[in-house]
Amino acid sequence: MHARFSAVTKAYDVRGTTPDQLDASLALAFGRAYAREVGVAGGGGAVVVGHDMRDTSPELAGAIADGVRAEGGDVVMVGFASTDMLYAASGRLDLPGVMVTASHNPAGYNGFKVCRAGARPIGFDTGLSAIAEVASELLDEPAPEPRGTLTERDFLSEYADLVVGLAPVSGRRLTVAVDAGNGMAGHTARAVLDQLDVDVLPLYFELDGTFPNHEANPLDASTLVDLQAAVREHGADLGLAFDGDADRCFVVDERGEPVSPSAITALIGARYLAAQPGATILHNAICSKAVPEIVAERGGTAVRTPVGHSLIKAEMARTGAVFGGEHSGHFYFRDFYLADSGMLAALHVMGALAESDRPVSALMAEFERYAASGEVNSTVADASAVIEELAQAYADHPQDRLDGLTVTGPDWWFNVRASNTEPLLRLNVEGDDEQVMARVRDEALAVIGK
Structure with a gap:
């Protein structure tokens, strides 16, 4: 593998600093190799490509698209997207997909998350290393002129309809503070929440890949300060914080106190078990032991998994699990193409809260045991x-x-x-x-x- 690719090819994605590690030439070679790996080279079909709001993302997404088209594959460009919106497009259109994003990393980073048709994951051992090896050979080779077509498609409304349909919210009217961190939730949250009976208090919805207010990384408690203050000041029912590509969601209660992602896993698992008795729920190795306890108490089967989205998606497929949660704020759904979605998790929390007459702190108390x-x-x-x-x-x-x-x-x-x-x-x-x-x-x- 070329040194440039070995430096940026990780367990689940490609990620590095721009432009010294990731640039258009690397993205072009990656796009060509990816087209071959997923079988669209030589006119074998299309790939869906989306990107986040980082300054370098449109150029990198365009170069990947050029690489796919140089191999004879077609490209459906969905433009600005959250990672879960890209997964939704891959699932709904049944096409392989590339998302250009560095998630919660600082502004100087970028990267590529990739999947096969139907949002099936690609990790290091399931195609990513092979793509990097082929791309290494193509890196210094001139690319053929693009032969495939390029189609632009706005997928935002379809995405919003899909997630709201999977987790409808009904009951009392809620006031929800949402911190998009200048990331992709600023693009997707309004389209989703406008369909609901909620009052939205938006924070940092302006797309800005320089992250002028704070890093879009809710795992860092310091990034929650503004959201916590907004919840307390306006008397919101809850607060939602998304990371840069909006595939993770974190919750703060009506007091502004963070809610453990393990407790969210237990809550959503309990909702699925109420609807599908006896279902299997996944939880990763660092989730609270309250999660398997609550799943068992409610008649379900809990399965413990390693950390990492490729591993969890594979285990969901193997076990037929309806839902899985990670303590890092990733939540996976069988009815969302086995993929993770911060927005879908947020809708489940809002749905549970709207159906209850209790505040979030009381609602979550039974799921926070340790x-x-x-x-x-x-x-x-x-x-x-x-x-x-x-x-x-x-x-x-x-x-x-x-x-x-x-x-x-x-x-x-x-x-x-x-x-x-x-x-x-x-x-x-x-x-x-x-x-x-x-x-x-x-x-x-x-x-x-x-």
């Missing part, structure tokens, strides 16, 4: 060696290696896993109460710190 540390990142030279040291330090406790290392105690558990992209070890700890969690967190960090 004390969690949140993700604690440590910079380490050798993540694998540190994980083995932790395994030895806790050798007398049950352990598993489904995703990193999970150690379980009588009233606590922790998971530690290496980052795919940075020299970091990610620790998540949960205890039956705050004191237990803090003790185990500090003990584990002491081993990591050695």
